[in-house]
Amino acid sequence: MFTGGLGAHGGAQKIGATVIPASSGNTQRQIQTMIDMKSTILCCTPSYAMFLGETIEEMGVKDQLSLKAGIFGAEPWTEDMRKAIEEKLNIKAHDVYGLSEIMGPGVSYECECQQGMHINEDMFIAEIIDPDTGEVLPEGSKGELVFTTLTKEGFPVIRYRTRDICSLIYEPCKCGRTFIRMNKPTGRSDDMLIIRGVNVFPSQIEEVLLKLGSDVTPNYQIVVDRVNNSDTLEVQVEMSEALFSDDVKSIDKVAKNIHEQLKSILGLSAKVTLVSPKTIARSEGKAKRVIDNRKLV
Ligand SMILES: [Zn+2]
Numbered sequence: 001m002f003t004g005g006l007g008a009h010g011g012a013q014k015i016g017a018t019v020i021p022a023s024s025g026n027t028q029r030q031i032q033t034m035i036d037m038k039s040t041i042l043c044c045t046p047s048y049a050m051f052l053g054e055t056i057e058e059m060g061v062k063d064q065l066s067l068k069a070g071i072f073g074a075e076p077w078t079e080d081m082r083k084a085i086e087e088k089l090n091i092k093a094h095d096v097y098g099l100s101e102i103m104g105p106g107v108s109y110e111c112e113c114q115q116g117m118h119i120n121e122d123m124f125i126a127e128i129i130d131p132d133t134g135e136v137l138p139e140g141s142k143g144e145l146v147f148t149t150l151t152k153e154g155f156p157v158i159r160y161r162t163r164d165i166c167s168l169i170y171e172p173c174k175c176g177r178t179f180i181r182m183n184k185p186t187g188r189s190d191d192m193l194i195i196r197g198v199n200v201f202p203s204q205i206e207e208v209l210l211k212l213g214s215d216v217t218p219n220y221q222i223v224v225d226r227v228n229n230s231d232t233l234e235v236q237v238e239m240s241e242a243l244f245s246d247d248v249k250s251i252d253k254v255a256k257n258i259h260e261q262l263k264s265i266l267g268l269s270a271k272v273t274l275v276s277p278k279t280i281a282r283s284e285g286k287a288k289r290v291i292d293n294r295k296l297v
Pocket residue numbers: 111112113118173174175176177
């Protein structure tokens with residue numbers, strides 16, 4: 001389940017901040033709330049921050065906002081995106097890292113220097129390992145991030161493999177904090193995709209398609225892209241010969257059904273495109289199921 005907002009909410013209350021839990025959607029109302037309540041900090045995904053920025057420009061209310069800074073996480077974002085968000089919202093944009101298995105957001109945060117995220121080492125021990133051998137790598141190497149929790153109750157983890165690939169920075173930070181920093185993760189050691197902040201495994205999509213029986217074939221491709229700073233997910237599936245020769249109405253019905261099922265399993269809307277039989281490229285080795293056109297590094 002999506003725990004992101006809840007963790008940030010509790011943390012902000014703990015330091016005495018007033019929190020307005022706004023959830024997602026209703027963008028114009030969110031902006032009006034920020035104006036009315038004179039919100040100073042915005043916490044959401046970077047792609048939603050971009051969208052808010054664009055809507056604020058359209059509404060012409062930029063000078064009515066009291067925002068100072070933003071904390072953005074749950075999906076990969078670039079330095080260019082940071083600059084664009086900072087400009088659009090007139091704030092300083094900070095990165096945050098976390099994962100539901102550990103505690104959600106707040107495992108590490110960027111300070112005012114914006115040069116890597118300080119890991120809260122009073123709560124977590126971080127290591128970088130070689131994802132293939134499990135061996136701990138020398139300081140500064142790039143590898144898989146592993147966490148051990150020191151204070152977590154109920155669900156403590158010991159050397160938990162995050163599957164996120166990154167490196168750690170041991171040099172002291174200009175801000176004066178002594179906790180080590182981590183660089184933004186640049187990839188995964190498994191096939192998980194992060195789409196609009198939601199974790200998606202290709203196997204979840206495959207499962208939906210395989211349950212559909214004779215209307216579609218198990219030949220499919222997942223195409224991920226980023227359009228106007230928002231992730232898009234398209235699932236292309238080959239129809240069976242029988243469905244292909246059927247009328248457009250039946251084909252639409254099958255596509256709609258796949259869309260609904262994917263939405264309920266992933267919690268995310270995907271564009272479903274049914275393609276003619278034998279049009280998806282066959283591979284001689286491992287099938288290439290995912291085409292990720294997002295350029296994030
Ligand atoms: Zn710092």
